[in-house]
Amino acid sequence: MNELVFFINNVLIAGSVTGSIYAIGAIGVTLIFSIMRFAHFAHADMMTFGAFMVLLLTTAFPALGPAIGVPTALIMLPLAMLLTALLAVGIDKAFYKPLRAHGVKPIVLVIGSLGVTLMLQGLIRLFAGTSGQSLYVDDRKEILRIALPFEGARAPIVVTEPQLYLFVITIVCVVALALFLNRSRLGKAMRAMSDNPELAQASGINTNTIVAVTWVIAGGLAAIAGTLLSLDVTFKPDLSFFLLLPIFAAAIVGGVGHPYGAIAGGFVVGFAETLAVFNWNVLLRPFQDSFPAWLELPSNLAFVGTEYKIVVPFFILVAILVWRPTGLFKGKVI
Amino acid sequence: MSHDASPPSPSNAPPLLSARGVHGGYGSMNILNGVDMTLHADEVGVIVGPNGAGKSTMLKAVFGLLNVNQGEILLSGEPIQNLAPNQLVKRGMGFVPQEKNVFPSLTVKENLEMGAFLKPQNVKRMLEQVYEFFPPLRDKRRQPAGELSGGQRQMVAMGRALMAEPTLLLLDEPTAGLSPLYMNEIFDRVKKINAAGVGILMVEQNAKQALAIADKGFVLAAGQNRFTDTGAALLADPDVARSFLGG
Amino acid sequence: MNNRHPSYTPVDSTVTRRFPVREVVLFAALLVAVLGVYAIMGAAYSTRMLVEAACYAILALGLTIQWGYAGQFNAGVMGFVALGGFCAMLFSVPVNDAFWGTELPGELGRVLLYGLAAIVLVIGVSKLDRFGMPKLLRTVLAVALAVVLYLVVISMLREVTSEIQSRAGFVGGFGLPPWTGWIVGGALAGGVGYFIGHICLGLRSDYLAIATLGIAEIIKAFLKNSDWLTRGTATVSPLPWPTPGPSALGFTLSRAIYLSLTAVIIAVIFFLLHRAYHAPWGRMIRAIRDNEVSAAAMGKDINKRRLEIFVLGCILMGLGGGVLGTFNSLFDPQGYLPLNHTFLVLVMVILGGPGNNLGTLFGAVAVYIIWIMSEPLALFIMQLVASLGEGAGWQMPTNLESRALQARVLVIGMLITIVLRFAPRGLLPENIKSHG
Ligand SMILES: Nc1ncnc2c1ncn2[C@@H]1O[C@H](COP(=O)(O)OP(=O)(O)OP(=O)(O)O)[C@@H](O)[C@H]1O
Numbered sequence A: 001m002n003e004l005v006f007f008i009n010n011v012l013i014a015g016s017v018t019g020s021i022y023a024i025g026a027i028g029v030t031l032i033f034s035i036m037r038f039a040h041f042a043h044a045d046m047m048t049f050g051a052f053m054v055l056l057l058t059t060a061f062p063a064l065g066p067a068i069g070v071p072t073a074l075i076m077l078p079l080a081m082l083l084t085a086l087l088a089v090g091i092d093k094a095f096y097k098p099l100r101a102h103g104v105k106p107i108v109l110v111i112g113s114l115g116v117t118l119m120l121q122g123l124i125r126l127f128a129g130t131s132g133q134s135l136y137v138d139d140r141k142e143i144l145r146i147a148l149p150f151e152g153a154r155a156p157i158v159v160t161e162p163q164l165y166l167f168v169i170t171i172v173c174v175v176a177l178a179l180f181l182n183r184s185r186l187g188k189a190m191r192a193m194s195d196n197p198e199l200a201q202a203s204g205i206n207t208n209t210i211v212a213v214t215w216v217i218a219g220g221l222a223a224i225a226g227t228l229l230s231l232d233v234t235f236k237p238d239l240s241f242f243l244l245l246p247i248f249a250a251a252i253v254g255g256v257g258h259p260y261g262a263i264a265g266g267f268v269v270g271f272a273e274t275l276a277v278f279n280w281n282v283l284l285r286p287f288q289d290s291f292p293a294w295l296e297l298p299s300n301l302a303f304v305g306t307e308y309k310i311v312v313p314f315f316i317l318v319a320i321l322v323w324r325p326t327g328l329f330k331g332k333v334i
Numbered sequence B: 001m002s003h004d005a006s007p008p009s010p011s012n013a014p015p016l017l018s019a020r021g022v023h024g025g026y027g028s029m030n031i032l033n034g035v036d037m038t039l040h041a042d043e044v045g046v047i048v049g050p051n052g053a054g055k056s057t058m059l060k061a062v063f064g065l066l067n068v069n070q071g072e073i074l075l076s077g078e079p080i081q082n083l084a085p086n087q088l089v090k091r092g093m094g095f096v097p098q099e100k101n102v103f104p105s106l107t108v109k110e111n112l113e114m115g116a117f118l119k120p121q122n123v124k125r126m127l128e129q130v131y132e133f134f135p136p137l138r139d140k141r142r143q144p145a146g147e148l149s150g151g152q153r154q155m156v157a158m159g160r161a162l163m164a165e166p167t168l169l170l171l172d173e174p175t176a177g178l179s180p181l182y183m184n185e186i187f188d189r190v191k192k193i194n195a196a197g198v199g200i201l202m203v204e205q206n207a208k209q210a211l212a213i214a215d216k217g218f219v220l221a222a223g224q225n226r227f228t229d230t231g232a233a234l235l236a237d238p239d240v241a242r243s244f245l246g247g
Numbered sequence C: 001m002n003n004r005h006p007s008y009t010p011v012d013s014t015v016t017r018r019f020p021v022r023e024v025v026l027f028a029a030l031l032v033a034v035l036g037v038y039a040i041m042g043a044a045y046s047t048r049m050l051v052e053a054a055c056y057a058i059l060a061l062g063l064t065i066q067w068g069y070a071g072q073f074n075a076g077v078m079g080f081v082a083l084g085g086f087c088a089m090l091f092s093v094p095v096n097d098a099f100w101g102t103e104l105p106g107e108l109g110r111v112l113l114y115g116l117a118a119i120v121l122v123i124g125v126s127k128l129d130r131f132g133m134p135k136l137l138r139t140v141l142a143v144a145l146a147v148v149l150y151l152v153v154i155s156m157l158r159e160v161t162s163e164i165q166s167r168a169g170f171v172g173g174f175g176l177p178p179w180t181g182w183i184v185g186g187a188l189a190g191g192v193g194y195f196i197g198h199i200c201l202g203l204r205s206d207y208l209a210i211a212t213l214g215i216a217e218i219i220k221a222f223l224k225n226s227d228w229l230t231r232g233t234a235t236v237s238p239l240p241w242p243t244p245g246p247s248a249l250g251f252t253l254s255r256a257i258y259l260s261l262t263a264v265i266i267a268v269i270f271f272l273l274h275r276a277y278h279a280p281w282g283r284m285i286r287a288i289r290d291n292e293v294s295a296a297a298m299g300k301d302i303n304k305r306r307l308e309i310f311v312l313g314c315i316l317m318g319l320g321g322g323v324l325g326t327f328n329s330l331f332d333p334q335g336y337l338p339l340n341h342t343f344l345v346l347v348m349v350i351l352g353g354p355g356n357n358l359g360t361l362f363g364a365v366a367v368y369i370i371w372i373m374s375e376p377l378a379l380f381i382m383q384l385v386a387s388l389g390e391g392a393g394w395q396m397p398t399n400l401e402s403r404a405l406q407a408r409v410l411v412i413g414m415l416i417t418i419v420l421r422f423a424p425r426g427l428l429p430e431n432i433k434s435h436g
């Protein structure tokens, strides 16, 4: 029983947490891809930037949260989203738009976004240093322990407060995005532009507006993903390239240009990661007695060590590129 | 619309569309080498000519999709050759490209709504009107446009352009790849749309049928006007028949 | 003229020979800069800088043929460099008797054999559908078998490697001349490049960038965490040189000899590339780059050519990584950084002129000089500001050096975006239309 609880804590909950974060990040990547047709490598650093804004604001007004009863970081999140959205729009104006206007190949935009990611990295670390910092400045992380009403289940299911917020926020994001894309005029125009940019222009849709809206959404979502990640663990300014791979893998698994696919892809990658680093010995040990005597289980039965976690999204990426490059949900643009 | 009727427009109003000596193309090289075209309000103009003559290019030039290096294009007397497509939509021009003319993952209704992007207040009324023009679309309105047949897709494309209530509609080969039955249906709709007060300039490969409903016909070859006359006159002209209408 | 140059025949009739003003001016400026560094920093330091610049030039040539010749963007140069460095270490470091003298090599070999057998078995099972097994059953069977066998083999490997680590430290090297490691490093990098390229080259170019970025981080993670193989964070040093070392000849002279060795390597690469570039193969490559659509008319060969180019570039990166690793005389997996080993090389290539070998060479040396000199310069400026600030009663942040490092990240990023925007073809642009 305890083993099962261990499994729930380490795989189900941890997988949902990473899955949600990857999903929110991947939505941004996939939206940018479907509108501007390039893989945006600066996305992970936009996430870091959003979390950094939250950190700054939380440090500036640490007493706000305890007064209301919500983590200060969450109160600051909308403001950080706004700032990150502004940053994203600004970056596009300053760096990507001139390149697009020159009619460069998409891969040049990719390189440009790598330049941008370095600039963001440099700036953030110049101010934030490189060590981890907690977003809980004046408040503290509540931990919920849910004891199971079974006999023999001594260990409780452990969920932290930020994880609960994370699930709620993820659901809100997904619903809001679905409503936006399917119901609003701008959302439909965005889908139209991702389908056929020339025809969207011929229909009188102002493509510059759509591009800006895309950046606003991607920036806002990046801020959410970065903040949730930092709330769950700590704010780390140097995660960039380690986040990029799972997020891109999620977007490609879901089918590039396919927002709902990105959500599914995020959870696929998130769960794959937690399943791969989970030590299966824990689950098999109770049955050790029923195994034949010669079969002695090694104490470490994880597929990969945590230090090799990055192999998992890469493996998924390679597998999907080999077997189904359009993604599970058949993306529009490959 | 019968072709032997005299042009209905009053003589003092500027023509709906007037192009003079248009030179233009995709890069610096010209595909169009001086094309003239005049179309009055409520007229149907048809452009015919061999493949690669520059017919599509001319429509794109009118719709601001490529550079006009020389010459001028006037819409109701105002020069438009440097305007972007979305500004032309605002001024009452609609364009249906030759291919890729729907948003495949959007539903039929959403496709049509995109046509009225600049006039959201009209959506309801225009949807009704388009459904009346193209009854099959009403039943298919929740279906993604990518799943429709070629003819239905063409209807969606024309419907999308109509949603903005254009005064001039540019159609690039609306009947390409359609069965004769559908083809007649489309020509029929074009006449109806025109009767509702929309000027039409279309490129057609099915030249005889198209010229039959045309008030004006333009025969292009190698980026230049070869013949310009009323549709009926062109049909009757043995030179045109021999070299462009297949005998 | 003609009788004075009887052997001269124009390679390409459309190329009009002109005096290369731009090249001469740029390289003259470079020479002045190098002499300036010699004057200020002394011979030993400056020669080291030149050797490193030469190693980077090999990396940059690798990237320039991928990006400049064929438009493939490799965002993981670091990984291939690290592979080269690892092989240089593995082959040249002295033999470790604490490992080879025990049964451990046999154990390791046995596990590796099991691994091989497992792979063969899984492949075999995955072909069972040819013998009438339903496809679904076959897939389930193959996946289940792969999972179980993987766990078995990896557990055995973990056991052996931890045994090696605790008893012998690490496996040690082969005690061979370093150049064997360079060659194997190039081959290994080429092999990884083939794997990645094979998967990605038929797809959008973005996917190649993503995949290379990923493989670079994975290679680094592997080298960093495989203490039994690389000593991990404990680092391995010294790595023997193929030329007489500083202890025999002093810093300046030994480095100068190493520099001549790298210069010879570059000259050979340069010559071979030049030959290939003007051969039919090179013309085809350029045709693909300049007009993919019309080149596609040549048939399916296009992906094969692109794969060749990509692998060739990776080989050069592995080779350069080996030469660089040996010169540093230190193998430190943590020292491989995307900034130093991917983006710096990228800046060299796009600034110098993608696809233009001479431009790339210029870019490599020029950017490396700026890069190296920026460190003391930035520190000097910062300290100056700090001392001025202290005079004015200011409190400066303490960790100046780490902040100076971050400032470099910022500058490299800015350089990339600025060059892309204002000089997309570099200082010595490649003449795109020269082959008509
Ligand atoms: N996007 C483009 N870029 C460059 N050249 C183009 C492009 N589209 C067409 N052309 C060239 O312009 C010329 C005229 O093309 P256009 O499409 O106007 O012909 P068309 O008369 O519409 O022919 P069709 O009846 O086959 O549709 C052709 O020679 C074609 O190669």
Ligand SMILES: [Mg+2]
Pocket (backbone or CB within 6 Å): B055, B056, B057, B098, B172
């Ligand atoms: Mg055409």
